[in-house]
Amino acid sequence: MSDTHPDYNGIVKNVDIMPHGKARIDAYQKCIELADKHKDRDRQIKYRLLLMDESCHHDDTLQAYLVFPVLLKISDEAFAETGDRPYLYKTLWQYKWLIEDARFFYQIDQEQFEKLVQDAIVRFQNAGYNARSIYMQAAQFYVYSNPAKAEEYYRQYLATPRDDMSDCSACESNSEFLYLLSKGRYLIAMHKAQAIFEGRRRCAEVPFITYTHYMLFMARRKLSGEQVSEDVMAMMKDYASKCRRIMVSENKILEEVGKLLMYYAVFDPSKSLGFIQRFPDFTEAHRYNPFAVFYFALGMMLFIKGIGDKETYKMKMDPRFRFYNPDNTYNVAEMYEFYRAQAEKTANGFIESQKNDSFRKLYDLVISQEVPVTQ
Amino acid sequence: MSDYRFKVNLSGMIEILSDHLYSSPDVYIRELLQNAVDAVVARKKNSSAAELQGYEGSIDVYLEDNTLRFIDNGIGLTDEEIHKFLSIIGESSKKQLNEAALRSDYIGKFGIGLLSCFMVSNEIVVKTRSIRSEDAFIWIGKPDGTYTLDKYGEPHDPGTEIILTPKEDCLPYFEPDRVRELLLHYGQILPYPINLHAEGESDRINFQVLPWEKENVDKSELLEYGYDMFRTKFFDAVILKSESGDATGVAFILPYQVHSSAKQKHLVYLKNMLVTEKGDEILPDWAFFTRCIINSQNLRPTASREGFYNDEVLEKTRIELGRCITDHLVQMARDNHQLFESFMRIHELAIRSIACANDEMFDTFIDELYFHTTKGYLTGRELRTTNEDLVYADISEFKHLSQIFMAQNKLLIDAGYVYTIELLDKLSVKYDLAITRVSVDIIDDMLVDISPRDAETCVDFLTIAEESLKGYKVNVDIKKFVPSDMAAFYYIDDDVMLYQQVQNALNQSEDVFSGMLAEFASAVEEAYPTVFFNFNNPVIRNLINCKDRKLISDIVTVQYIQTLLIGDFPLRNNELGTLNFKLLDLFDRCI
Known part of the structure; x- marks a missing residue:
């Protein structure tokens, strides 16, 4: 990418070949600092949007939450002074993403979420768009904590036609799938996602996030003592290998790593350790993403339960692993307690802030497993 | 309860095909080619060896007076098959075949291909004779869903001929050059000869052998x-x-x-x-x-x-x-290293990418790949065989840390280059190497503690420095390090950066977001950057012995702002104004 101004171009001209994630975010941060310094409003907004794009796609959503309030303030100032909002479409699109991700952060409580939703709806409507996508995200936010409110939002979603601010059809199918699956409406959920599972509907993250959610759903069933058919097992094996590939090779959908680890721990334990070794510092790298950390912690708990009744366990880990020991011996109870405490804290955080007890229920289910589930 | 049947609006269906299924009317040639090839395959499959003696499937396309005639010598259709396959949308002669047979023998499947011709023509005429029948038939279909079927009175060889006349706005799709281009585009590697007869010339369009x-x-x-x-x-x-x-x-x-x-x-x-x-x-x-x-x-x-x-x-x-x-x-790397080197000069990025994705490729190429470090460009082989600690820094850290690493002749790998972190990760697993990201501990090791005796002499200096820099929210320390001409070194790690970002966002946020940001802020630990003054630096030494508190304060402040500027760190508190003011004051005192 290039920028006509040499100061900015000096920072971003090679950004396209930088690794995704921190390196690019750092470059955009530098541009934002410059733009703020020069009060260059266009670039103040532009580079904040680029940073948000990078952070949402490469699993550092906290950065997006930190940047967006200021971006919106600058946009409002621009509108007050000139009657124009630069990058309005992209700004609203990012707003939508923030609302979508809110249910993954217990730091955002129901009251705060409702404020965001109402503010976003007004902004969307003022810009000539409807709030179809916001309704869907709100439905997903409330699905466990306030089912009646969730259903009302879902109805509003269904009653609102698609427009330019709507998610792509693959994302919409995926959202419907997640919502209906959360409601326990398995058959209709599968029907909605049929085109995704058949490979006919896809985008940057779909079908992978559909797969991981399906695998989590099945893992939950299995942990509850229900049977999972051979056909489903075979399909999930295929999904798992596709998801693993995109996580390991392309650093994508990393927030879903924990769900895949849970799948391995429940259905294919021999692959768990190799997968954990691929993400030795996952907990540290994602420490500000409670959702990602929660599932990873549950996956680790199940993996450790699978080790059996042992005081120590030998495994080869990277020095970045938080319990790294050069002699490769690890205290099983110490590791288990760390991940248990982390999962419990997150589960309780969601109850307190979002009144969502689904995390706690899943945590209790994992805790209740006394022997490796596949035995 | 009564049963009713859906009715299909054919013109609406054609609109759907042209607007939503097919990318361009060009595909009508592809669909005709597909049907023709499938017809030839079907004839071969449904004929005895004796019947096939001397038979070669072929496709002939005639363009005369803006009319396109598309002829194959395939299996052809009986009148029953015409009613069934040409007149029921979604019905295909290949429907009854299982998936395996479809995959191995036929191209078409869905029974909608012929409809694509309505994108360019208001009428489809099909003359056909089945290999199983002596009678030929002529079927004429219209986009309004009506069709006629009659016996074709004239002699007709087994096979199918489709005749299309262009719609008013579709003439360009029937021009000889366009048809030739489309036949070549879609059918250049088809296994049966495709002959185009136009403008008085006939020639074969496609390859004989791939x-x-x-x-x-x-x-x-x-x-x-x-x-x-x-x-x-x-x-x-x-x-x-x-x-x-x-x-x-x-x-x-x-x-x-x-x-x-x-x-x-x-x-x-x-x-x-x-x-x-x-x-x-x-x-x-x-x-x-x-x-x-x-x-x-x-x-x-x-x-x-x-x-x-x-x-x-x-x-x-x-x-x-x-x-x-x-x-x-x-194989190229083993047998023709010169060619491989040329390849690497162009596509090193690609190889880095392959090496990340593929273990075998990683093993093959890692020794040849270059990494930018404080000791110049080193290969993967040099990195894995060195006795030095392998430490990397991302792009912004490398920029301000490289000076100190180079001065101390220590290795720091620049991880700002694409795929470097992924490759180092694999290198560490494959060769059991400890490769770590630069951390405050590593920096601490490079900045040597001063002796208790020296520390005693620095107490006053550090007290004044802390007071002078209090407003900048920075920790102050003194260490010994090379290069000695570097008076101060500013270090900020990820935790500090995140803390600063959260505080900054919180300070600027408005009502809608303030609660959320306050929650985030409470989860992020308080952390401040550190400025290390260099005990080895002559100016700092003189300041330690200096009794003029104002002079110490001014020079410490100037040094601090200079380290920010050198490291390209953001200035937030009117540091440039302060620098200017302090320098002028210092000059004034010198004069």
Whole structure:
């Protein structure tokens, strides 16, 4: 990418070949600092949007939450002074993403979420768009904590036609799938996602996030003592290998790593350790993403339960692993307690802030497993 | 309760096909070719060896007076089959076949192909005679859903002839050059001769043998073919073969560097019929430095026939075709190192990407790959065999830490280059190396503690420095380090940066977001950057012994702001104004 101004171009001209994630975010941060310094409003907004794009796609959503309030303030100032909002479409699109991700952060409580939703709806409507996508995200936010409110939002979603601010059809199918699956409406959920599972509907993250959610759903069933058919097992094996590939090779959908680890721990334990070794510092790298950390912690708990009744366990880990020991011996109870405490804290955080007890229920289910589930 | 049947509005259906299924009216030629090829295949399958003696399937296209006649000598249709297959949308003569037979023998499947002709013509005339019948028939279909069927009075060889006259605005699709181009585009590798008869000339359009399937295929011939197809003088060509997708083809290596996220548009044929020119899913993502032509017998096309289902067969095909490319490169590295070096000069980025994705390629190439470090460019081999600690820093850290690492002759790897972190990660696993990101502990080790005796002499200096820099929210310390001409060193780690960002956002946020940001802020630990003054630096030494508190304060402040400027750190508290003011004051005192 290039920028006509040499100061900015000096920072971003090679950004396209930088690794995704921190390196690019750092470059955009530098541009934002410059733009703020020069009060260059266009670039103040532009580079904040680029940073948000990078952070949402490469699993550092906290950065997006930190940047967006200021971006919106600058946009409002621009509108007050000139009657124009630069990058309005992209700004609203990012707003939508923030609302979508809110249910993954217990730091955002129901009251705060409702404020965001109402503010976003007004902004969307003022810009000539409807709030179809916001309704869907709100439905997903409330699905466990306030089912009646969730259903009302879902109805509003269904009653609102698609427009330019709507998610792509693959994302919409995926959202419907997640919502209906959360409601326990398995058959209709599968029907909605049929085109995704058949490979006919896809985008940057779909079908992978559909797969991981399906695998989590099945893992939950299995942990509850229900049977999972051979056909489903075979399909999930295929999904798992596709998801693993995109996580390991392309650093994508990393927030879903924990769900895949849970799948391995429940259905294919021999692959768990190799997968954990691929993400030795996952907990540290994602420490500000409670959702990602929660599932990873549950996956680790199940993996450790699978080790059996042992005081120590030998495994080869990277020095970045938080319990790294050069002699490769690890205290099983110490590791288990760390991940248990982390999962419990997150589960309780969601109850307190979002009144969502689904995390706690899943945590209790994992805790209740006394022997490796596949035995 | 009564049963009713849906009715289909054919003109609405055609609109859907043209607006939403097919990318352009051009595809009518593809659909005609598909049906013709399937008809020839069906004739071969439904005839005895004796009946097939002397038979060769062929397709002839005549263009006369703006009318297109498309003739195949395939199986043809009986009157019963005409009613069934030409007149019921979605009914296909291949419907009763199982998936395996469909995949191995036929191209078409859905029974909607002929409808595409309504995109360019207001009438479809089909003259056909089945190999099982002496009678020929003429079927005339209209876009309003009506059709007529009569016996065709004149003699007709077994096979099918389709006659189209262009709609008023579709004349360009019937011009000889356009038809020739489309026949070549979609059918150039079809296994049966396609002859075009137009403007008084007749000639065969397609290849007799696929260029990459010739015996003793010549590389230069392949490269010439690549040039004809893509107008590019490619660097090299790799023959491709996949058992899963029953696919063969050729991958051309681009002669210039391309970005790793570039989606190459590969030409993908199904049973010799072009299906897509945007087949970016048939090869692994890392093969972005190639452009390919691939012919598969066994992939499953989508209804629009412009892509494939992303199923297990495609997945396996992708892996197998990728392996052909990696095998070729491995062989090139072993047998023709000079060529390989030239390849690396162009496509090192690609190789880095492959090495990340593929363990075998990593083993093969890691020793040849270069890494930017404080000791110049070092290869993977040099990194894995060095006795030094392997420490890397990302782009912004490397910039301000490299000076201190270089001065101390220590190795720091610049991880700002694409794929470096991923490669270091693999290097660490493969060779059991401890490769760590630079941390405050490592920096601490490089900044040597001063002796208790020296520390005593620094107490006053540090007290004044802390007071002077209090407003900048920075920790102050003093250490010994080289280079000695570096008076101060400013260090900020990720935790500090995040803390600063959260505080900054909180300070600027408005009501809607303030609660949320306060929650985030409470979860992020308080952390401040540190400025280390250098005990080895003569100016700092003099300041330690200086009794003028104001002078110490001014110089410490100037040094601090200078470290920010040198490290390209953001200035937030009118530091430039302060620097200017302090310098002028210092000059004034000197004068």
